[in-house]
Amino acid sequence: xxxxxxxxxxxxxxxxxxxxxxxxxxxxxxxxxxxxxxxxxxxxxxxxxxxxxxxxxxxxxxxxxxxxxxxxxxxxxxxxxxxxxxxxxxxxxxxxxxxxxxxxxxxxxxxxxxxxxxxxxxxxxxxxxxxxxxxxxxxxxxxxxxxxxxxxxxxxxxxxxxxxxxxxxxxxxxxxxxxxxxxxxxxxxxxxxxxxxxxxxxxxxxxxxxxxxxxxxxxxxxxxxxxxxxxxxxxxxxxxxxxxxxxxxxxxxxxxxxxxxxxxxxxxxxxxxxxxxxxxxxxxxxxxxxxxxxxxxxxxxxxxxxxxxxxxxxxxxxxxxxxxxxxxxxxxxxxxxxxxxxxxxxxxxxxxxxxxxxxxxxxxxxxxxxxxxxxxxxxxxxxxxxxxxxxxxxxxxxxxxxxxxxxx
Amino acid sequence: xxxxxxxxxxxxxxxxxxxxxxxxxxxxxxxxxxxxxxxxxxxxxxxxxxxxxxxxxxxxxxxxxxxxxxxxxxxxxxxxxxxxxxxxxxx
Numbered sequence: 001x002x003x004x005x006x007x008x009x010x011x012x013x014x015x016x017x018x019x020x021x022x023x024x025x026x027x028x029x030x031x032x033x034x035x036x037x038x039x040x041x042x043x044x045x046x047x048x049x050x051x052x053x054x055x056x057x058x059x060x061x062x063x064x065x066x067x068x069x070x071x072x073x074x075x076x077x078x079x080x081x082x083x084x085x086x087x088x089x090x091x092x093x094x095x096x097x098x099x100x101x102x103x104x105x106x107x108x109x110x111x112x113x114x115x116x117x118x119x120x121x122x123x124x125x126x127x128x129x130x131x132x133x134x135x136x137x138x139x140x141x142x143x144x145x146x147x148x149x150x151x152x153x154x155x156x157x158x159x160x161x162x163x164x165x166x167x168x169x170x171x172x173x174x175x176x177x178x179x180x181x182x183x184x185x186x187x188x189x190x191x192x193x194x195x196x197x198x199x200x201x202x203x204x205x206x207x208x209x210x211x212x213x214x215x216x217x218x219x220x221x222x223x224x225x226x227x228x229x230x231x232x233x234x235x236x237x238x239x240x241x242x243x244x245x246x247x248x249x250x251x252x253x254x255x256x257x258x259x260x261x262x263x264x265x266x267x268x269x270x271x272x273x274x275x276x277x278x279x280x281x282x283x284x285x286x287x288x289x290x291x292x293x294x295x296x297x298x299x300x301x302x303x304x305x306x307x308x309x310x311x312x313x314x315x316x317x318x319x320x321x322x323x324x325x326x327x328x329x330x331x332x333x334x335x336x337x338x339x340x341x342x343x344x345x346x347x348x349x350x351x352x353x354x355x356x357x358x359x360x361x362x363x364x365x366x367x368x369x370x371x372x373x374x375x376x377x378x379x380x381x382x383x384x385x386x387x388x389x390x391x392x393x394x395x396x397x398x399x400x401x402x403x404x405x406x407x408x
Numbered sequence: 409x410x411x412x413x414x415x416x417x418x419x420x421x422x423x424x425x426x427x428x429x430x431x432x433x434x435x436x437x438x439x440x441x442x443x444x445x446x447x448x449x450x451x452x453x454x455x456x457x458x459x460x461x462x463x464x465x466x467x468x469x470x471x472x473x474x475x476x477x478x479x480x481x482x483x484x485x486x487x488x489x490x491x492x493x494x495x496x497x498x499x
Contacts, residue, residue, distance in 0.1 A: 080488070081495025154411050166421055167428075174429035181436040185443060193439040193462055197432065204484065211491065277432055285428030288487065289420045292494045293413075 025228060027355050028100045031362060032224045035107045037248040040217035042114045043126040044074065044252020047213060049261035050123070050283065050303035051205035054276035056261060060195040061202070063261075070206040071254035077210020078246030083294035084212055085237045087155050088219025091294075092131065093138045095226045095233055097146035101349045102137045103224045104358050108365045109133030109342025115372045117330060121259040124327070125298030128334040130216055131156055134223075136339030137346035159295040164305030167286045171306040174278035175313030182274065194273040201277050204284035206253070209299050211291040214249040218242055219296075258382050263323070271307070275314060279306040301331065427487060431480050438476030444469030 051073075052066040061069070089095075110126075110133035117124040131152075138146050182190050218237040221244075225231040231238070237245075271279070283299070283306045290297045304327060311319040348364065349357040445466030463470070 080492055083495050150411070154413065158412055162417060166417075166424055169421070170424045170428040173425060174432050177429060177433040178436050181433060181440060185440065189439075189443060189462055193442075194436075197435050197439075201432065207488075211495070274436075277435075278429070281432045282424070282428040285424045286420060288491055289423055289427075292491045293416045293420070295416075 025100065028104070028358050029224060029228055029230070031355075031358050032100050032104045032107070033221055033244075035104055035111070035362060035365070036217050036221045036224070037244055039107050039111050039114070039130060039220075040214065040245050040248035041252035041255075042111055042118070043130075043213050043217065044071070044249040045255045045257040046114055046118050046123075046126050046252075046260060047209055047299055048253045048255075048257050049263070050299050051202055051209055051280070053261045053303075054271050054279055054307065055198055055202040057271050058195065058198065058273045058276045060198045060273060060276065063258075066202070067254050069203060070209075071250040073203055073206035074210040074214065074253045075246045075250035077207040078214035078218075078249060079242060080207070080211045081291050082215065082218070082236055082242075084215035084291055084296050085219040085222060086234075087151070087294045087296050088131070088216055089222035089226060089237070090234050091151035091155055092148055093134065093223075094142075094146045094148060095223065097142040098138055098223070098227050099141065100224060100227060101358060102141045102346060103134065103220065103227060104361060105137035105140070105346035105349050106130070106134030106342045107220065108345040108361055109136055109338050109340075111365060112341050112345075112368055113334060113338040115369055117334070118257060118259060119372050119376050120330075121263045122327060122330040123260045123263055123300045123304060124330040124334045125160070125300045126213060127216055127296055127298045127300075128156075128160065128331075129338045130220065131296065132335040132338030133342035133345075134220065135335075136342030139339070140343035140346040141350070155294060156296055159290060159297040160301060163286060163290065163295075163297045164301045164308075167282050167302045167305035168309030168312065170286060171279045171282035171309030172313035174282055175275050175310045178274040178278050179314060191273050194277050198273050198277040198280060201280035201284060205280050205287070205299075205303070208284045208287035208291065209253075210246065210249065212287050212297065212299055214245045215291070216296060217248070218245045221245070259376075271310065272314075275310040278313065279303075279310040282306040282309060298331075427483065431483055434476050435480050438473040438480070441469045441476060442473035444472075 048067055048070055051070050052061065055061045056063050056066050107130070110130040113124075113129040113133070114126055117129075135147055135152065178194070182194075185193070215237075218241050221241045222231065222235065222237045225238075225241075226233055226235060283303045286302050286306075287297070287299055304324070308319060308324060345361055345365075349361045351357070352360045439462065442462055443464040445464030
């Protein structure tokens with residue numbers, strides 16, 4: 001798909017750039033781009049749930065239709081804005097202190113943390129996994145002064161802390177007014193009508209996810225290109241980067257992260273269609289607005305905040321605070337843990353050294369990914385059992401062939 | 409530069425409430441308006457609370473619903489256009 005005319009000057013320039021090791025940088029650059037796209041793919045399947053969990057839970061969309069629509073809209077959303085990509089590419093780390101090894105190690109850290117939390121069905125933030133990984137490997141390589149702490153706090157940490165509360169507020173107000181306005185409607189008509197609205201709002205969340213999350217990978221690839229001297233400092237993502245990222249995230253979304261969908265859709269609150277619509281509208285609005293300010297917020301945190309808000313906005317709704325508690329713990333750990341993993345990954349890449357160091361790192365990464373995937377087969381969650389009754393675990397118990405009483 | 413950009417946060421809260429809660433509420437008003445009229449009333453007595461009839465049959469109700477739904481769609485379209493404009497600074 002990528003024409004050679006785009007890539008050839010890139011590689012020629014790459015070869016000209018002097019670099020710490022006597023290595024062919026084009027190999028490392030290509031490896032970094034592939035790793036970044038792999039991260040984008042995990043980002044897609046980790047976050048399908050943010051957009052579609054509530055629609056799947058209320059039955060507004062069939063599970064497989066939902067992931068297909070979500071994938072397509074993620075693709076479109078990726079082209080919508082470049083503000084977040086600019087934040088990641090130029091606002092987080094001092095590009096002159098960063099090498100391709102640092103970027104590769106950061107990506108590896110992010111992917112490992114993303115896969116682990118997916119295995120546990122915890123909707124943690126892919127964004128924080130990525131940013132944590134890059135910052136960890138940067139500190140390991142060049143020390144804390146290479147991190148743009150101001151950018152990190154004002155454009156990542158503060159939005160991360162505030163966005164779930166804003167989303168919860170919007171969702172609670174929305175839920176309350178939806179029930180208030182529709183109180184004279186019959187239950188059947190209300191359910192039917194808001195299911196239609198819910199499909200629309202879920203589509204908006206998928207679009208919003210493309211604008212915020214696909215851009216993070218674009219930002220990292222752009223960072224790698226800037227580090228390499230391929231692009232000037234402060235450059236925007238080139239078209240082929242936008243295109244590849246859009247494709248990777250939409251494919252990942254289509255694969256569907258059923259484990260996370262299950263936790264979000266069934267684990268937190270039992271959701272009716274007006275609540276689903278309120279939650280998704282709130283998420284879409286908050287993410288789209290933040291994207292346009294260049295805030296790299298976690299779509300996961302926003303979606304979770306919205307679901308909690310919609311539970312608070314309806315009388316008698318039952319929020320499972322212990323599930324939320326488990327998530328919140330994972331949220332606090334994501335940045336530092338991904339940072340440690342990123343630092344360790346840098347240790348491997350730097351310790352071995354050269355192109356070979358990156359290759360070794362990526363082989364270890366692939367082995368770990370394989371191991372986690374193999375572990376996940378033991379407790380499978382897919383489109384068949386994603387909506388099974390919540391019994392306290394991510395993976396529902398095996399089909400009770402012998403059980404006589406089905407449910408409570 | 410400030411660590412917290414209050415003006416951005418303020419905007420996200422206000423526009424978030426307008427778009428994220430206001431538009432769904434308008435959609436709900438549209439649904440309510442669509443359900444006005446004789447058919448819904450009849451279905452209600454016949455089918456009780458299980459009736460899922462959405463269109464009530466009142467012309468005024470349908471016009472009102474159409475206006476609500478169009479405003480919602482227009483607002484979404486305008487919002488996406490604005491975000492595209494902000495996200496792609498003039499080259």
